[in-house]
Amino acid sequence: MNGRTQKISKEETCPQKNRTVSEGYVGGQTFLWITENNLTDTNQLGDGLLEMIVSPSNLNRAYQQVKRNKGSGGVDKMEVESLQDYLVIHKDELITSILQGNYRPNPVRRVLIPKDNGHRKLGIPTVVDRCIQQAIAQVLSPMYEPQFSDNSYGFRPRRNAHGALRKCQAYITEGYKYAVDLDLEKFFDTVNHSKLIETLSRTVKDGRVVSLIHKYLNAGVQVGSKIRTSEVGVPQGGPLSPILSNIMLNEMDKELESREHKFVRYADDLLILCRSKRSAERTMSSMIHFIEDKLFLKVNREKSQSAHIRKVKFLGYSFYKSKGEGRLRIHRKSVAKMKAKIKELTSRSNGWGNSRRKEVLRQYITGWGNYFKLADMKNRLLRIDEWYRRRIRMVIWKQWKRIRTRVKNLIKLGVKKSKAWEWANTRKSYWHTANSFILKTTITTENLRKAGYVMLSDQYRKVSIKT
């Protein structure tokens, strides 16, 4: 199964490794291996932002990123494998049409993916558009990073969910026991274009860049063979979308900061910490007002609440306070999800082979345990482990039961008793060794306790890294 991937990586890494052979005649641009065939036009680098975006080094980095992600194609069905060939041929006309302002992005391909409730709408741009969007994002990111809030953690370099959770924990320790949990309804679909463009042009002074981004917002979606225009929303699926969402919601962050609220935001998930129930309620209604009237976004009132910190769910965790300190625990929905997944992996994965099943389980458990390692849960860890062991035993028992009924049927049909039981025992020992192997080696206390130890060492690391 990994023969294919090895082959691909060999084929694709070789030209990159060998790129230095051309160093002699292409001078300073050698590291841009897309352009090494035709780089007569590299001295168009000005100080304009658009020129920075279409500069060979930036476009090259963007291309590399798009290729690395190995996403599927957009409406033109071009895949990332053929992207390089396309770019070396059409790079010049692409760049000039972008610079002249007559580049028209393709509409995005509509893909629906199942979510917990309902489905999520994705808009997948063509691979070429993903490159250009990535190039824009790469230039915008360093411009915006300094002005983004310290309390915003989603979609940002060197920031993660764990940082957001640590911050919540710190606020709770400081005595903020009530929280406003605001859920922005279908955030990506409801972004108001003119508000976003207005916010954008406050920082992005190059009007051509703003207009290019505007074109991406207006590119529309293709459903079947029809192209539908998009007056609101930013397509969920483009490299530009995450930073645009942060640019939009940075306005909200600034408002919260000017009101001196304690808050933590992860993408469109917002938690405002308050000292009292009354102030939480007041904050919630005034922030809903602000978000809907000033930012023209919609707040999902059913999912939003102001409540004691024990009741809120944030990034898969929930909170409580013990001995004056804020603590984290795994929200029960996350535990339920994990159980469902393990159930699926242990029972419905027939025909996968045992080593494969063991490997998949190990990967899932380590990933899961690693994400939820911030939770205070020695007891919880052991409970999960116990549950898992019972689950495996049950699977073994069920299989044995199935074998026994089958043996009885065979005897009824006239098969010799000894022959039937001999067969049964070989089946039994097969299943038993298969499953007890998993029981012993995959998860168990060792693996889960390891997650607990990692948590402790991580606290040390966290202190030193996190300034």
Place this chain on the structure above:
DNA sequence: TCTCCTACCAC
């Protein structure tokens, strides 16, 4: 120490 690749997890 660093670079690159794969796989998985969370949001």
Place this chain on the structure above:
RNA sequence: UUUGUGGUAGGAGA
């Protein structure tokens, strides 16, 4: 069945 960030494990190399 997509994008982004971060994390974990494994592999190849100097």
